[in-house]
Amino acid sequence: MRIALINPVARRCQGYHTMGSKIPQLGLQVLARLVPEPHTVDLIDEIFGFEATERRIRRGHYDLVGVTSYSSGATRAYEIAAQCRNEEIRTIMGGPHASAVPDEAARSFDSVAIGECDDIWPAIIADAEKGALKPRYIGHTVDVNRTGIGHASQHLQPINGRYDVASIQTSRGCPVGCEYCSVTKFNGPAIRRRPIEEILEEWNETPRRFIFVTDDNFFGVGPKHAEWAKQLLEEIIRRGKKRLWFSQTTINMGEDAEGLRLAYRAGCRGMLIGFETFNPESLKDFHKGINRNNLLRYKELVEGFHRAGISVFGAFIIGADQDTEDTVAETAIQSVKLGIDTIQITNLTPLPGTKLYERWMSEGRIFATHYPEDWERYTFVETVYHPRRMTASRLDEMIYELRYAAANTSWVWLRTLRTWWMTRSLTSALFIHGMNRGWKRMARMQLPRDEQRFGFTPRSNDRTRKLRDAFHLTLSKYPTALPAPEAATA
Numbered sequence: 217m218r219i220a221l222i223n224p225v226a227r228r229c230q231g232y233h234t235m236g237s238k239i240p241q242l243g244l245q246v247l248a249r250l251v252p253e254p255h256t257v258d259l260i261d262e263i264f265g266f267e268a269t270e271r272r273i274r275r276g277h278y279d280l281v282g283v284t285s286y287s288s289g290a291t292r293a294y295e296i297a298a299q300c301r302n303e304e305i306r307t308i309m310g311g312p313h314a315s316a317v318p319d320e321a322a323r324s325f326d327s328v329a330i331g332e333c334d335d336i337w338p339a340i341i342a343d344a345e346k347g348a349l350k351p352r353y354i355g356h357t358v359d360v361n362r363t364g365i366g367h368a369s370q371h372l373q374p375i376n377g378r379y380d381v382a383s384i385q386t387s388r389g390c391p392v393g394c395e396y397c398s399v400t401k402f403n404g405p406a407i408r409r410r411p412i413e414e415i416l417e418e419w420n421e422t423p424r425r426f427i428f429v430t431d432d433n434f435f436g437v438g439p440k441h442a443e444w445a446k447q448l449l450e451e452i453i454r455r456g457k458k459r460l461w462f463s464q465t466t467i468n469m470g471e472d473a474e475g476l477r478l479a480y481r482a483g484c485r486g487m488l489i490g491f492e493t494f495n496p497e498s499l500k501d502f503h504k505g506i507n508r509n510n511l512l513r514y515k516e517l518v519e520g521f522h523r524a525g526i527s528v529f530g531a532f533i534i535g536a537d538q539d540t541e542d543t544v545a546e547t548a549i550q551s552v553k554l555g556i557d558t559i560q561i562t563n564l565t566p567l568p569g570t571k572l573y574e575r576w577m578s579e580g581r582i583f584a585t586h587y588p589e590d591w592e593r594y595t596f597v598e599t600v601y602h603p604r605r606m607t608a609s610r611l612d613e614m615i616y617e618l619r620y621a622a623a624n625t626s627w628v629w630l631r632t633l634r635t636w637w638m639t640r641s642l643t644s645a646l647f648i649h650g651m652n653r654g655w656k657r658m659a660r661m662q663l664p665r666d667e668q669r670f671g672f673t674p675r676s677n678d679r680t681r682k683l684r685d686a687f688h689l690t691l692s693k694y695p696t697a698l699p700a701p702e703a704a705t706a
Contacts, residue, residue: 217255217279224292225262226592242383245368264377273299280344284311290591297324316569331355357404370422382424390432395503396572399432429463449478462486470517476524485647488529498536525641527648530556535564537604544614548686557635557648562596616666617674621683623659628652
């Protein structure tokens with residue numbers, strides 16, 4: 217069989233899923249490696265555009281099309297399924313969205329795969345080959361400690377583009393269980409670790425020099441998790457090829473000096489941390505206990521990363537019930553004062569399958585419910601529900617002001633120099649330089665859409681002045697003389 221694995225993206229919105237570095241769709245690379253010969257696999261990733269999908273399907277190149285999708289790409293996924301049906305190509309959809317709303321997906325696709333697909337994928341291939349796809353396949357959380365599970369086809373590139381970096385997963389699952397997050401629902405609360413030997417094999421075989429370690433919680437939340445992570449880092453230092461990388465972790469890693477030292481020596485130059493908010497009541501509502509317990513230690517823990525040479529990528533969510541029209545500016549200023557090197561501020565988005573979605577649907581607070589068309593609005597750059605203390609459009613305007621300030625303020629090099637000073641690491645500073653340049657580029661690309669949508673350009677007021685100050689608030693508390701940079705070690 218000729219198989220296509222497709223990552224669809226929303227047509228109508230730009231968001232964090234379509235701009236910045238071209239990061240692999242790891243799930244599709246994992247499934248591609250599990251396809252037995254003599255079947256062939258093409259990977260199509262629509263972060264590079266839509267033309268390849270439509271051209272190849274129109275010409276009937278495939279016998280089976282598999283699609284994985286987040287909610288923002290679901291509308292586009294259903295378009296692809298309709299095209300395939302016209303060409304009599306069999307289709308199957310999996311991933312977080314299909315697992316959350318399988319009945320909806322089944323209206324467009326011949327078959328739906330629910331949950332993790334590693335164990336059920338061979339049966340799906342066999343059934344498709346016989347022309348006997350079942351309407352539904354149920355996957356379960358798999359034992360990733362088995363050989364071959366989670367190992368991606370690192371050399372496989374999309375037929376319509378090339379990825380900038382590699383993606384590797386060392387574990388699945390997250391025990392934090394945030395109310396707005398679909399990870400615990402999809403991958404379970406237990407952190408499951410892959411064999412270190414197999415991680416090293418994949419690490420060494422990837423042709424890319426920069427890696428995104430996609431774990432939702434790399435360091436974990438307890439001593440056993442930390443012990444395993446340190447063991448992996450030691451083996452990467454000892455036997456892994458020189459790579460630079462970043463990952464995602466929880467704030468508690470900032471107090472483990474040994475773990476941070478090992479991470480830097482292993483090539484880590486940045487960690488994305490979900491701070492989410494500085495409001496303890498919002499953290500309570502989010503069920504983000506680990507942050508609430510460490511809220512007063514945020515600065516101390518951020519400095520722990522910096523002492524080890526690792527930059528901090530802070531993720532924040534706006535739209536909690538406690539948030540007001542000043543929250544965006546206050547969050548930006550506070551994050552800079554903490555020393556966070558780059559920030560990502562997104563709209564709180566109730567994803568299907570999460571506790572937040574179920575609660576707000578029961579309360580009638582979600583208004584973007586004209587599905588499947590409205591799924592394209594769930595891109596984390598638009599408010600799709602009724603906030604408590606402002607209107608949805610007003611919340612969007614506040615984040616528009618942030619993007620406007622980011623796009624029209626000279627701040628990127630200042631932030632790079634500050635990271636250099638705080639981490640004493642040239643490579644970490646260069647990583648942050650690239651991230652902040654990407655964010656500024658994204659803000660500029662989004663502005664024409666913002667101006668068309670809102671019908672105005674932000675005026676100078678206390679809030680916009682605070683936002684500009686936040687971007688300029690970089691070196692004021694640090695000496696102007698910078699330390700000698702480290703030598704690039706990887």
